[in-house]
Amino acid sequence: MRLIRIVVMNESLSSVSDGFAVPGYSLIEGPGGLPVVSLVNDHGVASIALQGATVLSYRPSDEADVLYVSESAVFSDGQPIRGGVPICFPWFGSHGTDAGKPSHGTVRTRAWELVGVHEHNGALTVRLTTREGVLAVAFEVTLGPRLGMSLEVEHTGRSGESEVFEAALHTYLSVGDVSGATVTGLEQTDYLDQLEGRRRLTQGDDPIVFEGEVDRIYLNTSATCVLHDPVFERSVAVDKDGSRSTVVWNPWIEKARRLADLPDDAWQRFVCIETGNIADNAVTLRAGERHRMAAALSVQ
Numbered sequence: 001m002r003l004i005r006i007v008v009m010n011e012s013l014s015s016v017s018d019g020f021a022v023p024g025y026s027l028i029e030g031p032g033g034l035p036v037v038s039l040v041n042d043h044g045v046a047s048i049a050l051q052g053a054t055v056l057s058y059r060p061s062d063e064a065d066v067l068y069v070s071e072s073a074v075f076s077d078g079q080p081i082r083g084g085v086p087i088c089f090p091w092f093g094s095h096g097t098d099a100g101k102p103s104h105g106t107v108r109t110r111a112w113e114l115v116g117v118h119e120h121n122g123a124l125t126v127r128l129t130t131r132e133g134v135l136a137v138a139f140e141v142t143l144g145p146r147l148g149m150s151l152e153v154e155h156t157g158r159s160g161e162s163e164v165f166e167a168a169l170h171t172y173l174s175v176g177d178v179s180g181a182t183v184t185g186l187e188q189t190d191y192l193d194q195l196e197g198r199r200r201l202t203q204g205d206d207p208i209v210f211e212g213e214v215d216r217i218y219l220n221t222s223a224t225c226v227l228h229d230p231v232f233e234r235s236v237a238v239d240k241d242g243s244r245s246t247v248v249w250n251p252w253i254e255k256a257r258r259l260a261d262l263p264d265d266a267w268q269r270f271v272c273i274e275t276g277n278i279a280d281n282a283v284t285l286r287a288g289e290r291h292r293m294a295a296a297l298s299v300q
């Protein structure tokens, strides 16, 4: 176990010299030696890598994991983790003006700081922070009756300044077989089709089905989405708050082959439903302002 710097920000948190003395919480050595927060309580089990503040698993009691992590994922400093819930920030996809900058921003490839763990009404919450220029970023994960995830951004710069950012909780949901899976909640919603240079189209009345690559940024929607999985015989709801965009992605056969950290057949085993603020829905923050975006996963 390597040494990890842990700062207690909140005096009310119980702490010991090497972590937080909260029942159900532990900091363990995860894949590739990366530090991983493990949470266990009556609601289930969750784990979060400090690398990218990436949620790696969420298993409600008596359920298989809600999240998918690639069997070929790379767990290494400076590398994004393929699966779970990577955080895209402060841009989504390729950078608007500099093609040399990394896909999905800067924070998914760096170690975040673990600043707090607490228990409240039987739920466990862990808080991680990072910073991008004048934007201070905090991510909280709560293991309760649902898995809560909250991304809060504060502009700490000088008055008169403002910043525009995009964000997404890039949630890889595990499915028994993508071919039979459907997503509801985005009917009659406009989207940018990433497969057609972000051409603007409108979803019809039918659920989203997967019969080929799907890569869409739905705009101006705060709707709950539900992933229906007839093989696992369950539905997973993605509720959200402070988010106006939802991305739905499955790479299908060809793109999965091109992604080195994804097995060739892995496209069958996940659907991404990503809670975000992207493109038209990018967020502008003036100095001193905060923005909070949250998502909650639950099995129905």
Ligand SMILES: O=P(O)(O)OC[C@H]1O[C@H](O)[C@H](O)[C@@H](O)[C@@H]1O
Residues within 6 Å of the ligand: 080, 093, 103, 104, 194, 215, 216, 247, 248, 249, 272
């Ligand atoms: O390979 P990554 O940089 O992790 O991106 C994986 C995927 O993320 C999002 O879902 C985008 O809409 C896709 O276009 C992209 O392929």
